[in-house]
């Protein structure tokens with residue numbers, strides 16, 4: 057069954073927390089509760105989602121462009137919506153503190169960006185192997201030298217192999233909904249994995265948008281740590297010795313097999329998340345006019361720019377379809393194959409220099425000569441719709457010229 | 464249930480208020496076999512510490528990579544190994560989560576890690592947890608080198624010692640972590656060896672009880688790596704005794720704040736008043 061609650065969680069539904077919010081059935085909260093429009097920055101939207109998320113512990117550390125959101129959660133803590141909140145001493149430590157809190161059975165939230173993500177990297181495969189359903193917002197920014205704080209999604213490339221669930225939000229509305237839904241998916245016993253919920257820094261965090269919010273007096277049911285597939289470290293269950301002999305140093309088959317099968321299992325858990333995710337976020341991808349011969353496949357704000365380019369191309373009489381990739385892990389193989397089966401040209405605009413989404417698509421789709429990686433912008437450059445139009449026109453042979461500075 | 468588990472239920476000392484090292488030999492220990500080198504003093508240290516924890520039924524331990532991490536899988540209190548050097552960060556998050564989840568109960572958190580983990584790779588997290596006054600105990604198994612990776616130089620190694628990665632001898636002094644701990648906000652700091660189980664018991668009990676209420680505590684234990692310093696299995700104890708003589712590196716050293724002293728004195732007084740004098744019993 058998708059998105060089940062435990063009996064303990066069900067028994068909380070309808071009860072109030074100490075702020076007077078009512079623990080609400082997630083499906084009711086997401087799909088039936090009345091919504092009101094608010095005009096907020098992405099950072100404020102993160103705060104509003106956490107207000108409704110029954111988070112136990114948040115660990116914060118300043119780095120642009122997530123500092124504002126992280127500080128706003130501090131205000132929520134001061135108001136009593138988050139049970140504990142602290143500033144760590146570095147992102148490596150922050151992710152360790154998050155791990156400790158999650159090992160101890162707390163619902164945990166953190167945010168990071170760019171160099172912070174890279175500094176913390178050692179933690180992410182550890183979170184996965186330890187089955188810690190921590191939610192981490194990644195507000196992507198440059199990781200190159202010279203120092204840059206500008207939007208750039210290169211850091212997501214490094215997260216792809218960690219084993220975490222990974223979603224890429226396009227808008228503040230995605231963010232609001234997916235943060236709340238993310239906890240429900242992450243905490244399912246057959247998933248129980250961390251979620252990296254990524255967005256393009258500044259474009260989403262620092263711009264204002266109209267967002268439809270659920271009522272502030274409703275919140276998610278609390279986390280139930282006893283649904284974890286591994287033991288919660290609170291000495292509330294018998295401390296059976298985990299193993300007779302630690303596997304780490306052993307050079308024998310059973311040791312290799314243990315490590316291999318656990319890696320397989322965590323990857324399988326990621327795949328199993330589909331059945332929970334699809335009904336909540338409405339599929340791992342979203343499509344428009346995929347019967348067209350030309351498609352734009354993108355994630356994050358590159359989708360918005362793609363939409364705009366499609367409108368401009370329409371004016372030229374060129375029909376182009378759109379695929380928005382919402383989940384990168386699990387990767388929507390089948391969905392993408394189906395959505396691109398009619399396409400002759402597949403353009404993949406990205407906010408990073410290497411084009412990791414195009415690489416992923418080339419490995420996933422048949423006839424991958426159809427995939428045209430780009431345009432790529434990086435280091436904070438914006439991606440005007442015209443740039444996508446040019447790339448598109450150029451390679452599809454309609455008309456062509458080359459835009460300097462854009463490859 | 465396997466006999467080993469039944470023994471834990473029926474013959475271990477969870478919940479015994481006066482548990483201590485003397486239970487070793489006539490109760491089920493919280494540590495089973497271990498895979499340390501034969502005669503490694505770390506194994507004695509583990510046994511004494513696990514026998515001395517005041518509240519093992521509600522204690523969670525946090526370890527780090529190193530020789531100690533080979534022992535933890537066989538320890539019968541919940542314990543976390545995650546990465547090398549992050550133990551005090553993990554313990555900070557853990558203690559906070561347990562405090563949020565069990566506001567009316569005592570849940571002790573005890574870190575136990577090697578000197579490389581505590582002083583080198585994890586130093587910032589060790590110190591920052593103390594600065595923040597996180598309420599848990601940090602125990603360092605100081606064997607003065609990186610044992611698990613084959614005997615490389617560590618910050619707690621003696622100056623001049625020739626080791627891997629210190630081919631002409633270590634160039635700087637043994638880091639004075641006990642003093643640093645005192646200055647960083649620990650209310651109770653002890654530097655000792657594990658040659659005397661009764662002393663280890665007293666120190667560990669104090670450290671855990673103080674960390675509950677007063678503030679962070681730090682215990683540095685000499686657990687010589689007999690393998691890397693070229694000693695035989697039988698020679699660990701003598702090595703510790705030699706190093707605790709006056710003027711030596713592990714001569715017993717204790718720092719305690721006035722507040723911590725007062726807290727222990729109050730605890731003591733409470734305990735004494737709770738015991739009915741023998742004279743009254745006979746009447």
Ligand SMILES: Cc1ncc(C[n+]2csc(CCOP(=O)(O)OP(=O)(O)O)c2C)c(N)n1
Pocket residue numbers: 528529530531547576577578579580581604606608609610611612617
């Ligand atoms: C990030 C990282 N760097 C290096 C290592 C390799 N490593 C594993 S154990 C260890 C040494 C442990 O030394 P110490 O903390 O003193 O413990 P001991 O083995 O001496 O008890 C090292 C360097 C690692 N596991 N992770």
Ligand code: SF4
Pocket residue numbers: 498499500503504505530606610611687688689690691
């Ligand atoms: S290598 Fe050294 S510290 Fe590790 S178990 Fe052997 S003697 Fe003990």
Ligand SMILES: [Mg+2]
Pocket residue numbers: 577578579604605606607608609610617
């Ligand atoms: Mg060592």
